[in-house]
Amino acid sequence: MAQLEYKDLLDAGVHFGHLTRKWDPRMAPYIFMEKNGIHIIDLNKTLSCLDQVEVAIKQIVRSGRKIMFVATKKQAQEIVSEEARRLKMPYVTDRWLGGMLTNFGTIRKSLKKMQTLEKMLKDETTVSNIAKRERLMLTREKDKLERVLGGVADLTRLPAALFIVDVKREHIAVSEAKRLNIPIFAICDTNSNPELVDFPIPSNDDAYKAISLITLAVGKAIEEGLMERKQDKDDQRLAEEEEAKRQADKAQSEVEASAPAPATEGDAE
Missing domain, CATH: 3.40.50.10490 (Glucose-6-phosphate isomerase like protein; domain 1)
Incomplete structure (x- = not known):
């Protein structure tokens, strides 16, 4: 500090x-x-x-x-x-x-709801099938949830x-x-x-x-x-x-140590 x-x-x-x-x-x-x-x-x-x-x-x-x-x-x-x-x-x-904090499970449900509303309102196909009044209500609900829970959206545990x-x-x-x-x-x-x-x-x-x-x-x-x-x-x-x-160097050294020695001219005779 x-x-x-x-x-x-x-x-x-x-x-x-x-x-x-x-x-x-x-x-x-x-x-x-x-x-x-x-x-x-x-x-x-x-x-x-x-x-x-x-x-x-x-x-x-x-x-x-x-x-x-x-x-x-x-x-x-x-x-x-x-x-x-x-x-x-x-x-x-x-x-x-x-x-x-004490009822964190319920808060997580609200967070999931907020994320679902966000995805729904971003999907142009879904939005086009929703009445204007209903879309406005969903937007207001999403904004309210974001205002209250936006700061803890990424919180997965206490x-x-x-x-x-x-x-x-x-x-x-x-x-x-x-x-x-x-x-x-x-x-x-x-x-x-x-x-x-x-x-x-x-x-x-x-x-x-x-x-x-x-x-x-x-x-x-x-x-x-x-x-x-x-x-x-x-x-x-x-x-x-x-x-x-x-460990790799050690393994390589062990392989080299256990390999048979190359034959010499004396050995061939």
Whole structure:
């Protein structure tokens, strides 16, 4: 991860928490002070938490598993969806469907339906045989499914972990992940309960710049994990090729050693 510095967090407004009257006492270890009725987040704790997040995320991604991004608040949707698409990770930015994790089988049925509608509407022969009104209804249904499920269209099994921007807003996703023992990485503002997640990242979860900075840092850790996975695969392939060559050379040597020696003139006499 490109090492974030204290100044980067300050410039992005990561330290600004909520009004003191809205705080969650369980965030006390991550709060530096109170100023003008607002809690100020301890950025040293933020940096420390980001280091832990980096190590854990790299380990998950290096093993070939997926991390789902979850952020349905308006100011987070664009940056989160862009980063998730860049990394080819699943994401939810429209709304969280209840049971998206705990009832994954039903979600997969909805995904199949979306893919079927897409194929049907692309087939000119089929479309020409459907009434205009019905075609409009099917298109609307497909668009609705794509809006809600488009980010998880390629998900064939449950994600290995979740990255969540706002713990309070995404409480259903949090509770589903906890029920299935799926690790949670989450931005926790001063009004959040950090005990609900495995890897809290104390930060402002409302300002676009703060959300963007933390999301990109998490994305960078995922990217490095993917690169390490690729390197592992390359190393394994080279090792296998070298072993195959060694075995071939060994077999050739054995063949040559067992072959009868060519006859000499003395032997012929």
